[in-house]
Amino acid sequence: MARKISMRQALNEALDQEMARDPTVFVMGEDIVGGMGGDGEKDAWGGVLGVTKGLYSKYGDRLLDTPLSESAYIGAAVGAAACGMRPVAELMFIDFMGVCFDEIFNQAAKFKYMFGGKAETPVVIRTMIGGGFRAAAQHSQVLTPLFTHIPGLKVVVPSNAYDAKGLLIQSIRDNDPVIFCEHKNLYGLEMDVPQESYAIPFGEANVVREGKHVTIVTYGMMVHRAMDAAAQLAKDKVECEVIDLRTLSPIDWDTVLESVENTGRLVCVDEAHPRCSIASDVSAKVSQEAFKALKAGIQMVTSPHTPVPFSPSLEDIYLPSADKIAGAVRKTMAN
Amino acid sequence: MSKNPFPLDKQGLLEAYRTMRTIREFEERVHNEFAKGDIPGFVHLYAGEEASGTGIMMHLNDRDRIASTHRGHGHCIAKGVDVKEMMGEIYGKAMGSCRGKGGSMHIADLSKGMMGANGILGAGAPLACGAALAAKFRGDGGVGISFVGDGASNQGMFLESLNLAAVWNLPAIFVVENNGYAESTSRDYAVAVDSYVDRAAGFGLPGVTVDGTDFFAVYEAAGEIIKRAREGGGPALLECKMIRFFGHFEGDQQTYRGKGEVEHIRANQDCIRLFADKVMDAGVIKKPELDVIDKEIARLIEDAVVAAKAAPLPTAKDLMTDVYVTY
Numbered sequence: 066m067a068r069k070i071s072m073r074q075a076l077n078e079a080l081d082q083e084m085a086r087d088p089t090v091f092v093m094g095e096d097i098v099g100g101m102g103g104d105g106e107k108d109a110w111g112g113v114l115g116v117t118k119g120l121y122s123k124y125g126d127r128l129l130d131t132p133l134s135e136s137a138y139i140g141a142a143v144g145a146a147a148c149g150m151r152p153v154a155e156l157m158f159i160d161f162m163g164v165c166f167d168e169i170f171n172q173a174a175k176f177k178y179m180f181g182g183k184a185e186t187p188v189v190i191r192t193m194i195g196g197g198f199r200a201a202a203q204h205s206q207v208l209t210p211l212f213t214h215i216p217g218l219k220v221v222v223p224s225n226a227y228d229a230k231g232l233l234i235q236s237i238r239d240n241d242p243v244i245f246c247e248h249k250n251l252y253g254l255e256m257d258v259p260q261e262s263y264a265i266p267f268g269e270a271n272v273v274r275e276g277k278h279v280t281i282v283t284y285g286m287m288v289h290r291a292m293d294a295a296a297q298l299a300k301d302k303v304e305c306e307v308i309d310l311r312t313l314s315p316i317d318w319d320t321v322l323e324s325v326e327n328t329g330r331l332v333c334v335d336e337a338h339p340r341c342s343i344a345s346d347v348s349a350k351v352s353q354e355a356f357k358a359l360k361a362g363i364q365m366v367t368s369p370h371t372p373v374p375f376s377p378s379l380e381d382i383y384l385p386s387a388d389k390i391a392g393a394v395r396k397t398m399a400n
Numbered sequence: 401m402s403k404n405p406f407p408l409d410k411q412g413l414l415e416a417y418r419t420m421r422t423i424r425e426f427e428e429r430v431h432n433e434f435a436k437g438d439i440p441g442f443v444h445l446y447a448g449e450e451a452s453g454t455g456i457m458m459h460l461n462d463r464d465r466i467a468s469t470h471r472g473h474g475h476c477i478a479k480g481v482d483v484k485e486m487m488g489e490i491y492g493k494a495m496g497s498c499r500g501k502g503g504s505m506h507i508a509d510l511s512k513g514m515m516g517a518n519g520i521l522g523a524g525a526p527l528a529c530g531a532a533l534a535a536k537f538r539g540d541g542g543v544g545i546s547f548v549g550d551g552a553s554n555q556g557m558f559l560e561s562l563n564l565a566a567v568w569n570l571p572a573i574f575v576v577e578n579n580g581y582a583e584s585t586s587r588d589y590a591v592a593v594d595s596y597v598d599r600a601a602g603f604g605l606p607g608v609t610v611d612g613t614d615f616f617a618v619y620e621a622a623g624e625i626i627k628r629a630r631e632g633g634g635p636a637l638l639e640c641k642m643i644r645f646f647g648h649f650e651g652d653q654q655t656y657r658g659k660g661e662v663e664h665i666r667a668n669q670d671c672i673r674l675f676a677d678k679v680m681d682a683g684v685i686k687k688p689e690l691d692v693i694d695k696e697i698a699r700l701i702e703d704a705v706v707a708a709k710a711a712p713l714p715t716a717k718d719l720m721t722d723v724y725v726t727y
Contacts, residue, residue, distance in 0.1 A: 074726075132560075134419065137560035141526050144515065144527035145534040145546070148535075168523070168526060178642035178723060179501055179502045180502055180506065180508040180516060184510050241725075314725050
């Protein structure tokens, strides 16, 4: 049975259902319970965004508030995963990954290969990405390209509540380390989500709008901006095909290439910085594999190559907008 | 036969000797083979430090997990990793414990509770916290033990792990193998406190310092803190003061060490010789019994080297195995 719930509730439901199903799943992170050890209410927060709210009351010590100590607790999640548990660690903002890169890049990502296939590391690191909250340079980055670059990590970015639930369930069941990126702007967004448990396989992009003139490839928050752009362009009889990648590693090249074969035009949209981004990655792949199908040069729409600014007037022009995406589409159509 | 004054029966003593001698023979041989240029990459040898790994690991079983260091051969052997597979790995061969993808610095065998030697100094500490957390969830009485050198004890992740283990009361043990040098840098220069016990106290952890060249001191101290951790008593730190016979890495000329330092320690602070003298002086074990073990180990290591040298290297098809995201 489907009902309208937010992405926040969908994520909570995914954690709840997986914790009920599998006793090796446990959840850890800063304030993920909220109020542990103090005199006030336990389970006061459920994480800074309330995603884990209520789970402590249900599962008790399978929810662990951690010290502000990412290096130690992300490392402990990796260690527990290598020892047969399925930890889901919340790392508040992706910007904080800097202090636990070693545990992610050198430990979790490498065990299986480096140990000759003798280790599995089923750890999920849930983290928040993205701008638009006036949170300034150290709380607003996307950084998904950084993690996509690393062999041994899977990178997942849901753009809506339905995908968030199915992809998180898949992430928890997956035997490999997953960086699960949740965009700040999407937590409150509601849509129909089935109550029953379901998993969305990795590496299957979602064609969220079909069109014959231009392919727009994107993920996360930018799916919504691209859809807004496509709606604008439809008024001028330009039909955009919008592809939501859903997982950046693995990535669904087939859907992207097939779409470009049909449309002959590509616009890559990425909230991340332009250099070595998902946009540049998709552009390179399409240039290599589908050059003959292209009728015009590929366009990239990204944030500029600067830290994220604070002032609302600056942040608004910093982020890729529907207008900028539409402008890029018009540019390819002009060729 | 005299009365046995030791905390182990005769069989246990022989086992301890066998493990220490296996490590020593393995390391001496790797040292010699490396000098011939037969071993790729670089290796860091544990020779001289055998009493530490052995004295600790004799309290463990496969359910207990250890996270090791870049100087991990001794820990692997003491934890029961197959010596032939280890040698194969050091030679980069397909039959190696990591199929030639890890090398000396990454030997692992999770079925034996060996979570890997680690090329990142200090990285084992949070991993051992995770192993301890898993044991606590399961309630299986297992412990997680991490080894760091005196150098890596300054890493943030190590210090954070002490705090994490303390606040969660984890069955985690942090072993500082203090051999006096972080690569070439003296411990006295790089560690701001005199005693690691003081450092542990800063995190609310009990700590104990032992003479790491004295097998029995290590064995008894480790036994106590491991038992305590198994019974829910929480984490602890064990500092083993020890001696590194070789350089930081093979080929290291060790000019930073004092003149005659290595010769002196080899002559006077060899943990295996000290152990053998003790058990023989007490009349519990006779020299011929140790000689038999020495011969068996010499053959074991010779076989391992011969097998590793003869084994095929991995081929192109092995490059892309154990990968789960293909591009």
